[in-house]
Amino acid sequence: MQLADKLMVLADAAKYDASCASSGAPRRSSRGRSGLGATNGTGICHSFTPDGRCISLLKVLLTNFCLYDCQYCINRRSSSVPRARFLPEEVVTLTLDFYRRNLISGLFLSSGIIRSADYTMEQLVQVARLLRETHEFRGYIHLKTIPDADPGLIALAGRYADRLSVNVELPTEAGLGRLAPEKDGRSIRQAMRQIHLGGKEAAAETRAPRFAPAGQSTQMIVGADDASDRIILTSAEQLYRGYGLKRVYYSAFSPIPGSPDSVPLQPPPLLREHRLYQADFLMRGYGFEASELLGETHELALDIDPKLGWALRNRDQFPVDLNRAEPRLIARVPGIGVRNAKRLTELRRLRQIRYDDLVRLRCSMDKLKPFVVVQDYRPRTLDGAESSRLHLRLREPSGQLGLW
Numbered sequence: 324m325q326l327a328d329k330l331m332v333l334a335d336a337a338k339y340d341a342s343c344a345s346s347g348a349p350r351r352s353s354r355g356r357s358g359l360g361a362t363n364g365t366g367i368c369h370s371f372t373p374d375g376r377c378i379s380l381l382k383v384l385l386t387n388f389c390l391y392d393c394q395y396c397i398n399r400r401s402s403s404v405p406r407a408r409f410l411p412e413e414v415v416t417l418t419l420d421f422y423r424r425n426l427i428s429g430l431f432l433s434s435g436i437i438r439s440a441d442y443t444m445e446q447l448v449q450v451a452r453l454l455r456e457t458h459e460f461r462g463y464i465h466l467k468t469i470p471d472a473d474p475g476l477i478a479l480a481g482r483y484a485d486r487l488s489v490n491v492e493l494p495t496e497a498g499l500g501r502l503a504p505e506k507d508g509r510s511i512r513q514a515m516r517q518i519h520l521g522g523k524e525a526a527a528e529t530r531a532p533r534f535a536p537a538g539q540s541t542q543m544i545v546g547a548d549d550a551s552d553r554i555i556l557t558s559a560e561q562l563y564r565g566y567g568l569k570r571v572y573y574s575a576f577s578p579i580p581g582s583p584d585s586v587p588l589q590p591p592p593l594l595r596e597h598r599l600y601q602a603d604f605l606m607r608g609y610g611f612e613a614s615e616l617l618g619e620t621h622e623l624a625l626d627i628d629p630k631l632g633w634a635l636r637n638r639d640q641f642p643v644d645l646n647r648a649e650p651r652l653i654a655r656v657p658g659i660g661v662r663n664a665k666r667l668t669e670l671r672r673l674r675q676i677r678y679d680d681l682v683r684l685r686c687s688m689d690k691l692k693p694f695v696v697v698q699d700y701r702p703r704t705l706d707g708a709e710s711s712r713l714h715l716r717l718r719e720p721s722g723q724l725g726l727w
């Protein structure tokens with residue numbers, strides 16, 4: 324098989340992995356043909372570095388052959404997709420070629436499991452080692468970690484890669500047992516612990532070899548099993564706290580033709596994935612706990628964003644006087660983000676905050692009006708009936724994704 328054909332198969336096979344955030348970025352091509360610099364179909368995705376830069380990565384699998392038969396995965400053993408396999412040197416050649424043409428800033432490399440976890444991990448490490456040591460490649464490398472691999476190989480991976488990721492896939496042992504019985508939740512968490520400790524040691528000891536300085540991430544598949552949003556978010560919360568994860572990515576399950584009966588025929592609503600990302604953002608950036616965002620329910624509301632949902636359930640905490648409240652509480656008001664909360668706190672050191680200040684800062688006025696008091700504005704008391712009316716008024720029509 325030609326290298327370009329392998330690339331077509333293995334870039335397509337990698338697109339289901341969300342643990343490196345990606346979006347297709349078709350560039351111009353002449354008369355429908357891919358020319359120099361065209362990125363469509365070649366596996367280039369966009370990802371964000373820890374300092375917020377958006378970079379392009381070559382996102383491929385080393386191989387989509389796999390010994391495992393995870394029911395939700397297009398590359399499972401029993402799937403009839405076309406298969407291909409790169410040699411490590413071929414991935415190195417492609418990466419360097421794309422890099423020199425300025426198409427990418429780095430590589431995201433994952434793999435199906437062939438022969439054994441150790442063998443597969445060795446091949447992944449070999450790519451990173453060749454890039455770093457033989458070719459002095461200074462670009463970004465994100466390596467997928469095979470959970471059952473020898474800890475020595477994971478340690479080597481951390482030395483060469485900027486970021487490592489181990490996919491949790493399903494948040495419960497029961498889910499894994501039913502849909503991915505060859506996977507073991509304990510090994511996944513052990514690998515995460517090793518990566519977490521490796522990163523901490525490297526950060527604490529100036530002479531220690533570098534270890535995955537961009538940390539680790541993971542992916543959870545949403546809607547392949549019956550795990551509720553509560554289970555998913557609580558699990559994410561534990562991963563952030565226990566293993567210092569930088570990001571948890573949520574990937575709505577997409578049924579593939581010929582999927583087994585054990586997985587749903589329909590994908591979950593895309594809005595569910597979006598609400599999980601919003602809730603995750605509120606946990607990481609605003610100090611919310613999963614239990615606060617869910618209240619008594621097991622699923623996030625689809626029609627309103629989780630921050631507004633929390634505010635409506637906690638009417639006793641509102642209205643918030645923006646001239647007196649703690650900055651932490653200001654950021655929790657629907658319609659005010661962390662950045663505006665900071666600006667408002669700075670402003671009130673100089674003078675009293677007024678309604679026009681909120682308009683000038685482009686706060687989401689529709690959302691925040693019922694929840695704030697400022698020098699020249701006070702809302703009506705938010706009783707139960709008013710709260711329900713507000714819920715209805717601020718509902719987002721399906722397909723429209725609300726911001727806060």
Ligand code: SF4
Nearest residue numbers: 389391393396399435
């Ligand atoms: S181990 Fe990974 S590639 Fe193999 S079937 Fe499971 S999810 Fe797919």
